Amino acid sequence: MHDGTPSSHTPPADVTQRLGYRLKRTASALRGAMDKALREHGLTVPQYACLELLDQHPGLSNAELARGTFVTRQSMNTVLRGLQDAGLITRPATTDHGRALPAHLTEQGHHRLTAARSAVYAIDQRMTQAVPTQRLAQFLADLDHMTAALEE
Amino acid sequence: MHDGTPSSHTPPADVTQRLGYRLKRTASALRGAMDKALREHGLTVPQYACLELLDQHPGLSNAELARGTFVTRQSMNTVLRGLQDAGLITRPATTDHGRALPAHLTEQGHHRLTAARSAVYAIDQRMTQAVPTQRLAQFLADLDHMTAALEE
DNA sequence: ACCGGTATGTCAAACTCCTGACATGCACGA
DNA sequence: TCGTGCATGTCAGGAGTTTGACATACCGGT
Numbered sequence: 001m002h003d004g005t006p007s008s009h010t011p012p013a014d015v016t017q018r019l020g021y022r023l024k025r026t027a028s029a030l031r032g033a034m035d036k037a038l039r040e041h042g043l044t045v046p047q048y049a050c051l052e053l054l055d056q057h058p059g060l061s062n063a064e065l066a067r068g069t070f071v072t073r074q075s076m077n078t079v080l081r082g083l084q085d086a087g088l089i090t091r092p093a094t095t096d097h098g099r100a101l102p103a104h105l106t107e108q109g110h111h112r113l114t115a116a117r118s119a120v121y122a123i124d125q126r127m128t129q130a131v132p133t134q135r136l137a138q139f140l141a142d143l144d145h146m147t148a149a150l151e152e
Numbered sequence: 153m154h155d156g157t158p159s160s161h162t163p164p165a166d167v168t169q170r171l172g173y174r175l176k177r178t179a180s181a182l183r184g185a186m187d188k189a190l191r192e193h194g195l196t197v198p199q200y201a202c203l204e205l206l207d208q209h210p211g212l213s214n215a216e217l218a219r220g221t222f223v224t225r226q227s228m229n230t231v232l233r234g235l236q237d238a239g240l241i242t243r244p245a246t247t248d249h250g251r252a253l254p255a256h257l258t259e260q261g262h263h264r265l266t267a268a269r270s271a272v273y274a275i276d277q278r279m280t281q282a283v284p285t286q287r288l289a290q291f292l293a294d295l296d297h298m299t300a301a302l303e304e
Numbered sequence: 305a306c307c308g309g310t311a312t313g314t315c316a317a318a319c320t321c322c323t324g325a326c327a328t329g330c331a332c333g334a
Numbered sequence: 335t336c337g338t339g340c341a342t343g344t345c346a347g348g349a350g351t352t353t354g355a356c357a358t359a360c361c362g363g364t
Contacts, residue, residue, distance in 0.1 A: 011276040015204045016220075019280050019288070020182055020272075022295045027179035028222040029302040030172055044350085052167045063312055068168075070180040075351050077314070099312045099359055120172075123302070124163040128171050130301035131294040136171075139294055142283040143174045149282035150181040150275070196320090215342055227321050229344070251329055251342045 019146075033123050041116040042086075046071060046079050048120065051113040054089065054105050061100035088112055171298075185275050193268040194238075198223060198231050200272065203265040206241065206257050213252035240264055 011018050034045050043051070049069045054060060060068070066076035080103060083089045088109030091101050105113065131139055163170050186197050195203070201221045206212060212220070218228035232255060235241045240261030243253045257265065283291055 011273055011280065013208070015201070015208060018276055019292065020186075020276055022292050022299075023175075023179055023182060025222060026295045026299045026302075027175055029299045030175060033302045034172070046350085049167070056165070056167060061312075062314095070177060072352060073313075074315090074353085078350075097360085101313075121163055124170055124172055126301045126304075127298045128163065130297035135290070135294065138287070139291065140171065140174050142287065142291055143178045145282035146279045147174075147178045147181045149278045150178075150185045152278075198320090213342075214344095224322060225343075226323085226345090230320080249330085253343075 030123070030127065034120060037119040037123055038116055041112065041119065043112070043116050044079075046075070047083060048113075048116055050076070050079055050083065051088065051105065051109060052117070054103055055110070055113055058104050059102035061102060063100070065103070083109070182275070182279065186272060189271040189275060190268055193264065193271065195264070195268050196231075198227070199235060200265075200268055202228070202231055202235060203240065203257065203261060204269070206255055207262070207265055210256050211254035213254060215252070217255070235261070 015021050031045065034048070038045060038048050046069055050065055053065055053068050062076055062080055063073050065080070066073045069076065071079075080089065080091065084091060088106055089103050090106055091103045093101075095101055128136065167173050183197065186200070190197060190200050198221055202217055205217055205220050214228050214232055215225050217232070218225045221228065223231075232241065232243065236243060240258055241255050242258055243255045245253075247253055280288065
């Protein structure tokens with residue numbers, strides 16, 4: 001094919017030059033940093049994400065939390081059990097309408113989240129400051145466009 | 153604190169507005185798309201990544217492949233066993249120098265990779281075309297800066 | 305009233321991946 | 335020569351996640 005548009009036809013042959021590879025590398029580094037930081041607070045990354053979501057949206061159900069953290073309902077179910085056993089959240093055993101069981105942070109859960117949040121903030125700042133401020137919004141928007149393109 | 157610099161001091165309170173959240177979401181979407189596409193070729197994502205690396209750098213060892221795909225040596229070891237059992241790669245049982253066992257693609261492995269690559273290319277293109285061409289290089293560079301900031 | 309579609313919570317089994325550990329092999333300096 | 339350090343390959347165990355399946359509960363149209 002002797003095309004006229006030179007670029008954006010096929011990905012680079014070198015895997016390490018491809019967008020997906022770079023994305024995976026950054027995500028892997030982020031996951032590693034968060035794992036390490038949260039371990040000192042006795043939390044895993046999914047557990048932290050769950051607490052953070054519940055703090056902003058109290059009463060979310062298991063399925064809603066699963067969608068919000070990009071895991072399956074089953075995985076989130078075990079996460080919730082762990083958090084419940086640790087006394088960080090509460091969930092009613094039954095409900096009068098539907099099947100969804102709304103989860104809420106306990107006082108202890110809120111304290112634990114606040115402590116862990118400072119560690120995560122430090123990581124988020126290191127990462128955010130690596131990209132110039134004026135480009136951050138555009139960067140986030142591009143990420144969203146990519147996500148949308150992948151899900152269509 | 154009545155600071156003068158309004159932004160870039162603390163991450164947004166809304167988790168879904170944070171850089172880490174967006175990054176995880178995009179990475180999750182990419183992983184899902186690749187999982188689905190590669191399943192039709194009988195490969196997992198780590199298996200594909202391994203084949204791709206071996207195609208460009210024949211003779212890589214288990215540990216080198218592990219570093220290149222962001223997993224542990226142990227995980228890569230099981231991946232290599234699977235690829236070996238499937239007849240897609242070969243690895244000598246012994247070596248005359250050191251312990252590293254250089255892996256190589258078989259003819260069948262090369263064919264399988266070529267077939268799977270087309271599916272992955274389609275995904276990479278959909279993702280790449282979501283960001284304007286003139287911004288792609290900058291996007292990749294920012295990803296690298298973030299990775300470096302997280303690993304320091 | 306019924307029934308199909310959708311959404312939820314949960315169980316079981318399988319798989320993947322990681323942590324911890326150990327043995328082997330090479331390189332370097334004492 | 336010996337010993338320390340470092341990198342590699344591998345085994346065992348466990349933690350986390352997914353796929354598949356099933357029962358329950360609401361909502362819609364017929």
